[in-house]
Amino acid sequence: MSLPAGAIAVTLPDGAGEILPEEVPVALVYDGVTQAVMMATPADLEDFHLGFALTEGLISDPAEVQGVEVLRQPRGIEVRGWLSAPAGARFIERRRLMAGPVGCGLCGIDSLEQALRPLSRAPAGAAGAGLTPGTAARALDDLRAGQVLKDACRATHAAGFWADGAMVAVREDVGRHNALDKLVGALWRGQVDLAQGAVVMTSRVSVDLVQKAVLAGAACLIAPSAPTALAVEQARAAGLRLIARAGRELAVYG
Missing domain, CATH: 3.40.140.10 (Cytidine Deaminase, domain 2)
Structure with a gap:
C-alpha cells in the first residue's frame, strides 16, 4: 500500500499493523546558524523553511531566502538557506540580542515586549x-x-x-x-x-x-x-x- 508523505507503517506487539505520522527533529538553518529545531513531519520542508522565516519576521520577501537545501542527518534533518542583504544583517543583529535558547511557539523571542509586539494592520477591504x-x-x-x-x-x-x-x-x-x-x-x-x-x-x-x-x-x-x-x-x-x-x-x- 502506498503511503502519503509523512506517514510510516509500524507493527504492534500483537502483529497488527498501524499507520502513524512521522515526527523528526528538523533544524531550520539560516546563514549557517540554527534558528530553531522543531519536531515536525518530514514533508514539504522547503515550504516550512520559507514560511517559518516569514511568520517569525526573519524576512519580508521570499526572494530574501536563497539556496535552500534539505540534508538528512543520522538523527534528524537540516534545512539550510542563505539570506540576502539586508535580511542577513537583520538576522545577525537579532541573534546577537537573543538572551536564551529557541523554543516552540514564539520562536526566537527574548522579551515580553516581543511576545506581544504590535502587528501591522491586515489588508482592509480584501x-x-x-x-x-x-x-x-x-x-x-x-x-x-x-x-x-x-x-x-x-x-x-x-x-x-x-x-x-x-x-x-x-x-x-x-x-x-x-x-x-x-x-x-x-x-x-x-x-x-x-x-x-x-x-x-x-x-x-x-x-x-x-x-x-x-x-x-x-x-x-x-x-x-x-x-x-x-x-x-x-x-x-x-x-x-x-x-x-x-x-x-x-x-x-x-
Missing part, C-alpha cells in the same frame, strides 16, 4: 475580510476533505488556504504551527495573495497563530475551536477577521 460563518463552515469541510495524511493516520494538524469557493492548498504536520508555516511558505512561493481568501486551521486559535497569519499577509483566519482571549484581542487590533467556535456555532470574533 476578499478574505468579508467572509461569513456560513462560508467558514464550508471552508472547514473542504479542509477536512483535503487532509490526506490525517486520513491515513488520524493524528495530524492541517492548515489550508480557501479562496473563491475552493481549497487552494493544504499542508499537514504533527504540529499546528508547523502546518501553518508550511502553508505560508507554499503560498508565498506560488505568489498567492493571502488577503484574497482565508487561512483555515484544524486547531484552536492562540495568539501566536494570529501573529503568524498577520505577518503572512492574511485577512481572515478560520478555526473549528474557540480562540483564546488574547488571540481575539490581537486579531481585533490588527484588523484580522477571526471566525471560530462560539458555543456550538461558528462566530465572527473580529
